[in-house]
Amino acid sequence: MKIFLNGKLVDKSHATVSVFDHGLLYGDGVFEGIRSYGRLIFKLDEHLDRLFESAKAIELGMPMTRDELTKAVIKTLKANKLEDGYIRLVITRGAGDLGLDPRKCKAATVFIITDKIMFYPDEYYKRGLHVIIAKTKRNLKDALNPQIKSLNYLNNILGKIEAIKAGKEEAIMLSNEGYVAECTGENIFIVKDGMLFTPPPDIGALKGVTRLAVIGIAKKDKITVKEELIKPEDLYAADECFLTGTAAEIVSVTKIDEHVIGDGRSGKLTGKLLKEFRKLTKTEGVKY
Numbered sequence: 521m522k523i524f525l526n527g528k529l530v531d532k533s534h535a536t537v538s539v540f541d542h543g544l545l546y547g548d549g550v551f552e553g554i555r556s557y558g559r560l561i562f563k564l565d566e567h568l569d570r571l572f573e574s575a576k577a578i579e580l581g582m583p584m585t586r587d588e589l590t591k592a593v594i595k596t597l598k599a600n601k602l603e604d605g606y607i608r609l610v611i612t613r614g615a616g617d618l619g620l621d622p623r624k625c626k627a628a629t630v631f632i633i634t635d636k637i638m639f640y641p642d643e644y645y646k647r648g649l650h651v652i653i654a655k656t657k658r659n660l661k662d663a664l665n666p667q668i669k670s671l672n673y674l675n676n677i678l679g680k681i682e683a684i685k686a687g688k689e690e691a692i693m694l695s696n697e698g699y700v701a702e703c704t705g706e707n708i709f710i711v712k713d714g715m716l717f718t719p720p721p722d723i724g725a726l727k728g729v730t731r732l733a734v735i736g737i738a739k740k741d742k743i744t745v746k747e748e749l750i751k752p753e754d755l756y757a758a759d760e761c762f763l764t765g766t767a768a769e770i771v772s773v774t775k776i777d778e779h780v781i782g783d784g785r786s787g788k789l790t791g792k793l794l795k796e797f798r799k800l801t802k803t804e805g806v807k808y
């Protein structure tokens with residue numbers, strides 16, 4: 521496997537970074553997870569937009585232009601002969617000293633890993649995920665805004681650990697005020713009376729690329745989409761519930777805590793949206 525590392529393609533065994541890299545020492549960096557389908561990179565522009573916004577939010581000067589990053593992603597995909605791939609694009613603050621001061625990091629580290637996509641088991645899509653509502657709250661917007669896709673994922677990992685301990689697949693994270701924010705690595709939607717509801721990202725959630733694609737599909741299908749504050753009770757009373765993310769695409773949730781959602785099987789509208797989403801991934805994207 522070839523990895524793009526600071527301008528060069530290197531073998532996986534030589535793709536190493538310094539132990540003084542602040543990405544490693546402090547989670548000081550930003551990243552994106554992107555997918556390609558049949559040699560089409562899905563929503564690359566949207567992912568690059570978010571990457572640059574995240575970098576700006578942490579005052580990380582981007583060492584490469586959008587065009588250079590696009591070329592590097594394509595080069596890495598081609599080197600690994602991937603037609604359908606998962607792309608992990610990472611920019612760290614770079615190597616510095618043991619203090620926090622980012623000015624000590626003279627050059628950002630850039631690496632791109634492309635690999636085969638790891639699918640969730642098919643069963644998850646049929647029976648849906650069983651999830652909990654985590655006790656760990658999503659990061660406060662005014663402390664570490666969840667809209668920044670930074671390398672600091674401990675908040676999400678603590679939520680994931682709760683899910684694992686409970687023997688469930690995912691955890692829904694609430695804002696400090698108790699409103700539904702998102703899952704540890706996906707956005708969340710509910711279906712009620714034929715309408716779609718999803719939390720506004722301002723509550724403290726990542727502006728998911730898949731989330732936006734799903735909203736676009738729904739609007740085209742004349743399905744009402746409302747970005748509204750959602751409480752746990754609204755989740756329990758939903759007709760359907762699903763999560764969206766680059767890796768998961770659209771995956772049903774059929775049990776939240778002890779509450780069965782709908783009839784306990786993946787819902788009709790969820791299935792229809794997934795079908796249309798998959799159609800989209802086959803027809804649009806940056807060709808390589």
Ligand code: PMP
Pocket residue numbers: 553676702703704705706707725726727728729730731764765766767
């Ligand atoms: N929320 C979080 C915390 C995530 O890490 C992700 C996946 N990167 C998402 C939502 C979904 O975003 P996207 O659809 O852009 O993959």
